[in-house]
Amino acid sequence: MTAVILDRVVLERGPFRLEVDAVFGPGLHVVAGRIGAGKSTLALALAGGLAPASGAIRLESISRRLWVGQSPGHHMTGATVEAEVASWGLAPGPHLDRFGLADRAAADPFRLSRGEQQRLVLGCALATDADLSILDEPFAPLDVPGRIALGRALGTHPGVTIAMTHTDRYLPPTATRWRIRSGRLDPGGQ
Amino acid sequence: MIELSAVSARNLRVDRLEIPPGLTAVIGMNGAGKTTLLELCCGLLLPDAGAVLVDGQPPRETDAALVPAFPGPALVFSRVADELASSGRFAGLPPDEVAGRVAAAADAVGVRPLLGRSTRSLSGGEQFMVSLAAALASRPLVLVLDEFDGVLDRESLADLLPAVRATGARYVLLSTHEPALAALADQAVALADGRVAATGAAACALFDAWENAA
Amino acid sequence: MNDPRYRLLAVTALSGAAFLSVPGAIGAVLWWLVCSNRTLPSGRAVLYLGVTVLLTAAATAAAGGDGLPYLIRISAVLLIAAYAYTAQQDGDLLDLGAWLGARIGLPDAGFDLGLTAELALGSLAAAADDLTQIRLAVDQKRLPLLRRWFAIGTAVLHAELRRGRELAGLLALRGYVGGGTHDPRFATSRSEPLAAVLALSVLLFAILGPRDIFILSL
Numbered sequence: 001m002t003a004v005i006l007d008r009v010v011l012e013r014g015p016f017r018l019e020v021d022a023v024f025g026p027g028l029h030v031v032a033g034r035i036g037a038g039k040s041t042l043a044l045a046l047a048g049g050l051a052p053a054s055g056a057i058r059l060e061s062i063s064r065r066l067w068v069g070q071s072p073g074h075h076m077t078g079a080t081v082e083a084e085v086a087s088w089g090l091a092p093g094p095h096l097d098r099f100g101l102a103d104r105a106a107a108d109p110f111r112l113s114r115g116e117q118q119r120l121v122l123g124c125a126l127a128t129d130a131d132l133s134i135l136d137e138p139f140a141p142l143d144v145p146g147r148i149a150l151g152r153a154l155g156t157h158p159g160v161t162i163a164m165t166h167t168d169r170y171l172p173p174t175a176t177r178w179r180i181r182s183g184r185l186d187p188g189g190q
Numbered sequence: 191m192i193e194l195s196a197v198s199a200r201n202l203r204v205d206r207l208e209i210p211p212g213l214t215a216v217i218g219m220n221g222a223g224k225t226t227l228l229e230l231c232c233g234l235l236l237p238d239a240g241a242v243l244v245d246g247q248p249p250r251e252t253d254a255a256l257v258p259a260f261p262g263p264a265l266v267f268s269r270v271a272d273e274l275a276s277s278g279r280f281a282g283l284p285p286d287e288v289a290g291r292v293a294a295a296a297d298a299v300g301v302r303p304l305l306g307r308s309t310r311s312l313s314g315g316e317q318f319m320v321s322l323a324a325a326l327a328s329r330p331l332v333l334v335l336d337e338f339d340g341v342l343d344r345e346s347l348a349d350l351l352p353a354v355r356a357t358g359a360r361y362v363l364l365s366t367h368e369p370a371l372a373a374l375a376d377q378a379v380a381l382a383d384g385r386v387a388a389t390g391a392a393a394c395a396l397f398d399a400w401e402n403a404a
Numbered sequence: 405m406n407d408p409r410y411r412l413l414a415v416t417a418l419s420g421a422a423f424l425s426v427p428g429a430i431g432a433v434l435w436w437l438v439c440s441n442r443t444l445p446s447g448r449a450v451l452y453l454g455v456t457v458l459l460t461a462a463a464t465a466a467a468g469g470d471g472l473p474y475l476i477r478i479s480a481v482l483l484i485a486a487y488a489y490t491a492q493q494d495g496d497l498l499d500l501g502a503w504l505g506a507r508i509g510l511p512d513a514g515f516d517l518g519l520t521a522e523l524a525l526g527s528l529a530a531a532a533d534d535l536t537q538i539r540l541a542v543d544q545k546r547l548p549l550l551r552r553w554f555a556i557g558t559a560v561l562h563a564e565l566r567r568g569r570e571l572a573g574l575l576a577l578r579g580y581v582g583g584g585t586h587d588p589r590f591a592t593s594r595s596e597p598l599a600a601v602l603a604l605s606v607l608l609f610a611i612l613g614p615r616d617i618f619i620l621s622l
Contacts, residue, residue, distance in 0.1 A: 141220070
């Protein structure tokens with residue numbers, strides 16, 4: 001069964017410390033928490049970008065892992081929007097229509113607004129059916145229609161999807177809630 | 191009153207818009223022109239045509255502050271205290287007065303515990319709070335918050351909003367995608383395709399329209 | 405050393421000494437052993453630097469030049485540079501700039517210098533953070549080597565340019581027109597002036613040479 005297991009993991013970054021002992025199974029998980037709680041740090045660790053100070057992060061039956069950070073501009077590698085979609089291994093045509101970016105196909109991805117870049121990156125990432133998707137504040141730059149679309153896409157996305165966000169208005173009801181509180185990740189929401 | 195007359199900038203075209211003092215929410219879809227409007231009101235951007243006046247003066251001649259969308263440019267200095275002190279120091283104020291402003295702003299936003307920290311060690315959300323405190327420390331007439339709710343959770347927002355109102359900034363403009371936040375404002379301006387689509391209650395009603403359309 | 409002024413004096417003197425002569429280099433290393441925090445920066449940069457220095461020294465020796473003295477002197481210089489790097493604290497450059505400017509009667513220029521230095525360091529730190537994230541993002545696409553490097557470089561460039569533009573706007577809005585008031589307070593421990601004097605002695609030793617020093621003391 002696909003799962004991400006955090007076995008008595010302790011993440012440290014300077015003065016910051018987060019303890020996580022949890023299992024993320026298939027489906028949508030939403031991690032909330034106050035400012036400075038450590039959502040981004042957890043996301044980075046899950047993506048393999050930060051080694052735990054102790055404990056182990058184990059990936060079970062996960063062959064493809066994806067991480068989308070808070071700056072969509074960090075993900076742009078194509079010379080045009082069309083090339084960018086292609087760089088994810090996707091056919092540009094139908095996907096650009098879905099993202100509402102068909103009229104920007106020849107544009108330089110760095111010239112898009114942050115909201116447009118976010119639609120582009122998230123759209124591509126979610127279309128690539130990764131076994132594990134980690135999304136750091138995916139709703140933040142999106143407008144209301146974008147948030148509604150994202151909420152829907154998250155609800156039907158296969159594999160393990162972990163979204164760090166406090167925006168809960170557009171989340172599907174099937175989401176499993178988690179919360180970072182006092183330096184620990186606890187199940188349950190607010 | 192903030193007055194825009196016959197303004198043209200980027201994709202924004204405004205015939206006439208008046209923004210009274212208080213908390214104003216600017217809403218609209220991505221690309222509608224929210225950031226352009228906000229930057230015009232604080233003087234960061236000059237219009238290609240037309241005039242923007244804040245209490246009869248161009249924004250650049252008043253004290254204005256901007257807290258950019260997250261993740262923003264982060265911070266200028268390596269010490270949090272220096273960041274909050276910067277506007278006072280640039281103005282040539284004596285160190286005691288600067289220290290007073292720093293303390294007041296830090297308390298208003300709740301970042302006193304962070305004052306001795308290195309800006310590089312802060313989380314993204316903490317950097318935003320410091321950026322907000324630095325903006326407040328400049329005692330602005332116009333305070334602009336771009337995508338204010340981008341990274342703040344509900345509790346932090348609830349704590350911050352009264353503080354933001356109480357700063358003494360005559361005009362506080364913030365852009366948001368959250369209907370709940372827009373409802374808390376004194377007035378709202380909705381933009382669509384670079385034009386003012388609605389103001390007041392009609393603006394907030396647009397949220398329902400967007401949600402029902404999807 | 406917590407006081408950046410004494411540290412600057414010591415580092416300058418010791419770097420000069422280490423560069424000038426082998427006795428000076430040895431003196432600098434001794435100073436480091438006695439007066440410093442004795443920490444080295446971690447990471448592969450140290451390894452790369454060490455290998456580069458060794459290779460250069462070997463090449464110099466092979467070409468008939470003085471490889472060993474070069475190795476000793478440059479290693480000492482790098483050691484002092486490493487000390488300056490690890491001992492640096494937040495706000496040092498702003499404080500130093502403002503203090504120096506006030507001393508020489510150009511307070512605004514000093515403040516601007518400190519501010520510029522802080523901005524430069526901030527850009528480096530931000531670029532390093534962005535680089536970590538960008539590499540993580542780009543590596544998810546499995547691009548060929550050259551395209552990967554190009555993509556990473558472009559993304560970092562865009563990120564830093566955007567940051568620079570936004571910072572400029574921020575500074576303008578905060579009313580920066582050049583200069584600013586800043587009266588830094590330095591926490592000087594009692595041993596620091598002594599350490600600085602010792603560093604100056606090392607420089608003197610390097611200039612005069614050991615024989616002359618011993619003649620002077622007779």
